Amino acid sequence: MTSVGLPARRPPETALSRAAAWIRNPWGRPRFLAAATWLYLAWALLPVLAAILFSFNDGRSRSVWQGFSIRWWWGDPTFSVFHDPTLTHALTHSLELAVLDMAIATPLGVILALGLARWRGRGSGTANFLMLVPLVTPELAMAVALLLVFTQLSIVPFALVNLGTTAQVIGQVTFSLSYVVVIVRSRLASIGPEYEEAARDLGASPRQALRTVLVPLLFPAILASMLICFALSIDDFVVTQYMSSDAGTTTIPMYLYANARGGSTTPAINALATILVLVTLIGVGAAFAILRSFGRRTEARDTTEAVSGLAALEA
Amino acid sequence: MGDRLGAGEVDVTYPRWYWRAFAFPGVIWLCLFVVVPAYAVLAVAMGSIDQLLQPVPTWNPIDWNVGFVLEAFKGVVPGGQYWGAVRNTLLFVAASLALCFAIGYPVAYYIARHARRTKALLLVLLVVPFWVSYLMRMLAWIGLLAPDGYVNQVLQHVGFAHPPDWLNGNPLSVIIALTYGYIPYFILPVYAGLDRIDQSLLEASRDLGGSPIRTFLRVTLPLSWPSILAGSALIVLPMFGDYYTNDLISGSPHTNMLGNSVNLLIQGGPQKNLGAAMVLVLMTILAVGMAYYLWETARQSRRLT
Numbered sequence: 001m002t003s004v005g006l007p008a009r010r011p012p013e014t015a016l017s018r019a020a021a022w023i024r025n026p027w028g029r030p031r032f033l034a035a036a037t038w039l040y041l042a043w044a045l046l047p048v049l050a051a052i053l054f055s056f057n058d059g060r061s062r063s064v065w066q067g068f069s070i071r072w073w074w075g076d077p078t079f080s081v082f083h084d085p086t087l088t089h090a091l092t093h094s095l096e097l098a099v100l101d102m103a104i105a106t107p108l109g110v111i112l113a114l115g116l117a118r119w120r121g122r123g124s125g126t127a128n129f130l131m132l133v134p135l136v137t138p139e140l141a142m143a144v145a146l147l148l149v150f151t152q153l154s155i156v157p158f159a160l161v162n163l164g165t166t167a168q169v170i171g172q173v174t175f176s177l178s179y180v181v182v183i184v185r186s187r188l189a190s191i192g193p194e195y196e197e198a199a200r201d202l203g204a205s206p207r208q209a210l211r212t213v214l215v216p217l218l219f220p221a222i223l224a225s226m227l228i229c230f231a232l233s234i235d236d237f238v239v240t241q242y243m244s245s246d247a248g249t250t251t252i253p254m255y256l257y258a259n260a261r262g263g264s265t266t267p268a269i270n271a272l273a274t275i276l277v278l279v280t281l282i283g284v285g286a287a288f289a290i291l292r293s294f295g296r297r298t299e300a301r302d303t304t305e306a307v308s309g310l311a312a313l314e315a
Numbered sequence: 316m317g318d319r320l321g322a323g324e325v326d327v328t329y330p331r332w333y334w335r336a337f338a339f340p341g342v343i344w345l346c347l348f349v350v351v352p353a354y355a356v357l358a359v360a361m362g363s364i365d366q367l368l369q370p371v372p373t374w375n376p377i378d379w380n381v382g383f384v385l386e387a388f389k390g391v392v393p394g395g396q397y398w399g400a401v402r403n404t405l406l407f408v409a410a411s412l413a414l415c416f417a418i419g420y421p422v423a424y425y426i427a428r429h430a431r432r433t434k435a436l437l438l439v440l441l442v443v444p445f446w447v448s449y450l451m452r453m454l455a456w457i458g459l460l461a462p463d464g465y466v467n468q469v470l471q472h473v474g475f476a477h478p479p480d481w482l483n484g485n486p487l488s489v490i491i492a493l494t495y496g497y498i499p500y501f502i503l504p505v506y507a508g509l510d511r512i513d514q515s516l517l518e519a520s521r522d523l524g525g526s527p528i529r530t531f532l533r534v535t536l537p538l539s540w541p542s543i544l545a546g547s548a549l550i551v552l553p554m555f556g557d558y559y560t561n562d563l564i565s566g567s568p569h570t571n572m573l574g575n576s577v578n579l580l581i582q583g584g585p586q587k588n589l590g591a592a593m594v595l596v597l598m599t600i601l602a603v604g605m606a607y608y609l610w611e612t613a614r615q616s617r618r619l620t
Contacts, residue, residue, distance in 0.1 A: 115338025
């Protein structure tokens with residue numbers, strides 16, 4: 001018994017009718033937007049993957065694929081990334097600066113954040129403004145200013161600092177500091193004063209309240225700060241270059257800048273850049289894993305929120 | 316001072332000097348390495364030059380010589396020595412900003428409003444470029460845009476017999492590279508802004524008879540405007556000091572930007588005074604931009620509340 005009283009039958013949905021519907025209203029379901037998003041992500045990530053792939057190129061070219069090999073990683077006894085002393089030195093110097101920046105900027109930034117968040121009175125406004133200056137100044141202006149002060153001012157302490165590793169660390173700490181302060185202050189604001197007040201009411205000294213209550217609560221922010229300092233340092237180019245003295249203070253980004261366009265440069269440079277990416281991503285992964293396990297113990301944390309939080313830190 | 320207590324602040328439970336002592340080392344650091352260097356730029360820009368063409372900073376403001384600063388300001392107006400660099404900077408930054416908006420806004424919009432199961436994955440992928448060195452990302456494009464690289468291979472495949480030379484003074488490559496380099500910093504704040512918009516406002520607009528397009532133009536877009544401004548400020552500031560993108564992707568004086576002029580004057584030769592004066596010009600231009608940004612955000616927040 002087929003339908004007598006049924007409403008007018010819908011035409012079967014074909015590819016053609018779907019296409020027509022899509023042309024009539026491409027925004028009906030966000031296919032266009034979804035395609036744009038995936039296209040963007042491909043554009044953002046595939047070139048980097050291609051550059052990583054070319055570190056495994058069998059030939060000397062960094063633009064034409066000539067087969068797979070690991071000669072630029074290990075095989076070539078003079079030019080591979082782990083045999084060429086210039087490249088290994090750039091890698092160790094980058095890591096050295098990153099560790100120093102992390103070790104100095106994190107504690108300095110954490111106590112500065114505590115101080116700025118709670119110090120009220122004359123001078124605190126100026127100090128807050130000063131802390132923001134490195135965030136809104138182009139790095140080039142900061143680098144020029146630091147270069148001039150270290151080369152032109154002959155009074156202590158500036159006369160004691162020569163260009164080179166010390167100046168590089170000072171420059172990196174100066175801009176890393178603001179990021180640490182921003183991260184720690186936002187965490188401080190979300191903790192609130194209640195836990196410490198309770199500790200103090202129960203008889204803890206200021207030092208005890210700080211050490212046993214506040215520092216553990218600040219742990220995720222401190223960890224994130226360390227990660228940011230490490231990443232900022234290892235990816236930094238402008239300040240590090242301006243503060244460098246000779247070939248001995250070349251970092252990976254400086255090496256990339258100096259040699260990326262050279263005709264004689266081999267895919268070993270791609271291998272070096274890949275190491276840089278791997279080191280950063282391993283750091284991010286480790287920090288993320290620690291934050292997750294920490295978050296599970298204290299408060300439920302949504303993945304999405306944590307991921308966007310990590311990214312917002314760097315922005 | 317107890318009347319100004321807010322979140323994260325503790326008053327009576329600690330001695331008055333306590334937190335000031337915490338801020339002390341950091342503030343000293345900032346004074347030494349932010350304030351004094353900024354003054355050194357002024358002292359060199361307003362200083363003089365010796366027989367060996369080395370700059371001699373003038374630390375006392377009474378003896379300041381404005382010659383170099385005047386030269387720098389004369390150089391950056393139309394017809395001046397550095398006008399080409401200023402024009403390139405304004406042009407490239409405006410073009411990249413437009414591209415960042417055209418590409419970045421739809422992406423941020425899709426992830427904030429429509430992505431469901433894939434949202435976490437999309438966010439992770441969105442964040443990955445933040446953790447890949449900027450210079451590595453430029454290196455990637457140098458390989459792709461090389462004369463025998465994949466971009467030209469594809470172009471030849473689809474019929475361009477003579478694909479362009481991308482890496483020697485092509486302004487289009489510089490604009491694309493700047494966009495590629497800075498767009499993640501634009502998308503993320505815009506995404507955060509769009510994600511915060513209350514869905515009920517959009518439903519209200521639709522219930523009151525607004526078409527989807529009208530709802531977008533009259534509700535979503537104005538509500539996301541502050542985050543668009545924030546994202547723009549975040550990418551425009553570093554672009555004005557950028558010299559490495561141009562050096563790597565073009566390397567030609569035809570595409571020089573302001574950052575290249577400053578870098579060449581400071582690192583290239585005996586013109587550090589003029590270089591310092593150019594930094595002052597750069598900071599003046601950015602101060603105007605920042606003033607506009609602050610005025611606009613203040614106006615927006617008044618309008619929206």
